[in-house]
Amino acid sequence: MIEQDLKALEEKSIYIIREAKLKFKNIAALWSMGKDSTTMLALARKAFLGKIPFPVIHIDNGIDFPETYKFRQDLAKKWNFKVIVGYSEIKPDLVGSACCGKNKPETLKKIMKEYGFDALIVSIRRDEHGIRAKERYMSPRDEQFRWNYKNQPAELWDDYSSKMEVKGHVRVHPLLDWNEIDVWNYIKQEHIPVNPLYFSRNGYRYRSLGCTHCTIPLKSNAKNVDDIIKELQTTKVEERSGRSMDKEREYVMARLRSLGYM
Amino acid sequence: MLNFYVVNMAVKKISEMADTLWKEPSRANWKKFDAALKKSGIKYYSVKFEDGKLNKKSDLLRSYVELFDSKKKFVAKVPVFEREGKKIEGATINLIGLSILNKVE
Numbered sequence: 001m002i003e004q005d006l007k008a009l010e011e012k013s014i015y016i017i018r019e020a021k022l023k024f025k026n027i028a029a030l031w032s033m034g035k036d037s038t039t040m041l042a043l044a045r046k047a048f049l050g051k052i053p054f055p056v057i058h059i060d061n062g063i064d065f066p067e068t069y070k071f072r073q074d075l076a077k078k079w080n081f082k083v084i085v086g087y088s089e090i091k092p093d094l095v096g097s098a099c100c101g102k103n104k105p106e107t108l109k110k111i112m113k114e115y116g117f118d119a120l121i122v123s124i125r126r127d128e129h130g131i132r133a134k135e136r137y138m139s140p141r142d143e144q145f146r147w148n149y150k151n152q153p154a155e156l157w158d159d160y161s162s163k164m165e166v167k168g169h170v171r172v173h174p175l176l177d178w179n180e181i182d183v184w185n186y187i188k189q190e191h192i193p194v195n196p197l198y199f200s201r202n203g204y205r206y207r208s209l210g211c212t213h214c215t216i217p218l219k220s221n222a223k224n225v226d227d228i229i230k231e232l233q234t235t236k237v238e239e240r241s242g243r244s245m246d247k248e249r250e251y252v253m254a255r256l257r258s259l260g261y262m
Numbered sequence: 263m264l265n266f267y268v269v270n271m272a273v274k275k276i277s278e279m280a281d282t283l284w285k286e287p288s289r290a291n292w293k294k295f296d297a298a299l300k301k302s303g304i305k306y307y308s309v310k311f312e313d314g315k316l317n318k319k320s321d322l323l324r325s326y327v328e329l330f331d332s333k334k335k336f337v338a339k340v341p342v343f344e345r346e347g348k349k350i351e352g353a354t355i356n357l358i359g360l361s362i363l364n365k366v367e
Contacts, residue, residue, distance in 0.1 A: 062352020063342055065362065066307065069355045089351055197362065204364040212309045212342070212354060213322065217364055 004182050006189060013040075013174040014047040016137050017121065019160055020172040021053060024119035027172075028084070030108075031056045033068045034209045035194055036123040036175055038075070039183050042192045043174065044121075045079065052081040054121075057111055059104045061088040063211045071195045078193070086111045105145055112169060121172045127179050128239060135173050136160075142168040180239050181232045188225045199223050208239050273337055276302045276329065280338035287344045287353065295340070296356045304337055306330040306363040309354075327354070330363055 017040075020027055029044065029052075031037045044052045058072060076083045088107040112120070119138075126133040134149045138160040141147055145168070153161035175183070187194055197206040204217035218237060222228040279295045312324035326339045344353040 060352075060355075062344075063354050064352075066354055066357040066360050067362065070358045073358075087351060089349060201362065202364045211352075213311075213325065 002179060002181075003185060004177070004179065006182065006186055009178055009182055010043065010046070010186070012177065013043045015158070016160070016172065016174040017044050017047045020119055020121060020138070020174075021048075023160075024170065026115070026117050027054045027119040027121065028115065028117045029054055029056050029121035030123070031058050031072075031083070032123075032209065033058070033064075033071050033075075033195055034123075035183055035187060035198060036125060036178075038194060039178075039186055039192060040121060040123040040175055041075075041079065041081070042186075042190055052079065055082040055084050055115070057084045057086060057108070057120075059086045059088055059107050059111075061103060061211055063213055065195075065197055065209070065212055067197050068195055068209065071193075075193055084111060084115070109145060117169060119170045119172055121174065123175045124173055125175050125178050125180070125183075135171075135176060137173050137176055139171045139173065140168060141171055144168075147171075181229060184225060184229050184232060188229065194225075198228065200227075207237075273302065273331070276304060277338045280329075280340045283340050287341050289344055289346055292344050292353055292356050299357070300359065302337075303331055304329045305332045305361060306334060307357055307360045308363040309342065310339075323350070327357065328363075329360070334363065 029037070029040065031041065041052055041056065072083065086107040088103045124135065126135070136152045136155050138155070139147065139152055155161070186192070195209060197209060199205055200220045200223050203219060203221060205220040205222055206215060206217050207220070209215060220231060222231045275298050279291070279298055282291055283295060307330070308328045310326055310328055311321060323341075323343060325342055327342055328339045329337045331337055342352060342354055343350050
């Protein structure tokens, strides 16, 4: 796994977060309590002198890990930011990819409408999945959250478009260039708190976190951040191999993202 | 001896409350369970699926959480959801404070 220059990544991400705050009237960030979105919050704190100047949204289907809920409570208190929790009901025959693909975006749509957000910071990375590699730093979505990846504004010379051709919102992706190992190196450098599920217990750890029902732990003895970095330097296992939805048909993630999945 | 008795009583209470939750996983019953859980000495949990499958809603509603004490001894199993009328919501937030067991089968 290629390790990049953290200073350059940090500067670009902070620039994108500041640009987004400046260009949009009402912005929010999505937080899954995973390593990426928590790193994004740490970057936002750095960008705005220790404060997170926008609300943070958690789409909660009620079956997240208890450790994840505890982490949400503790970090929101420690860093003093506002968390908007959108409760997603368990609907008939919607589990796995259908649960994330329909239930969660529906709940997010309600929140976006209720609060009138025009931009949403999402902590996806290009190296996570092929379809995420097609994203821009600022990527428009229509009112139904649909993403037309064939028609996205060009982003030349760090000039990011905030204009929308249709009514909807813009997804802002400040971590697009980061690799998994960059995130862990940055967590180590900045002493960012992380969900304890990432660390090995009984020979297993979670490498990518979802809810209790779609995430399985992988074999690992990495008990702290240093161990995780060492593991990532040599591993050949994919990051999201413990996430059930990615294992389904190849086009599932492409379909989910086009429908508004985070 | 007294300590053993107190722990046994707490475990018995959790088992009884787990039975109540299976019969009626209402918000009120989950609140009572949450309060009892904090005093029970239960440390670990593990999410399980009936027949090891999760393909449809009925599988989700039949999945459960196993609870274990500090010595990793099985104590009880509880549902993963709460039901208020026709509305079904996940309820794992009520297990805050427990650690995942990651028990290898």
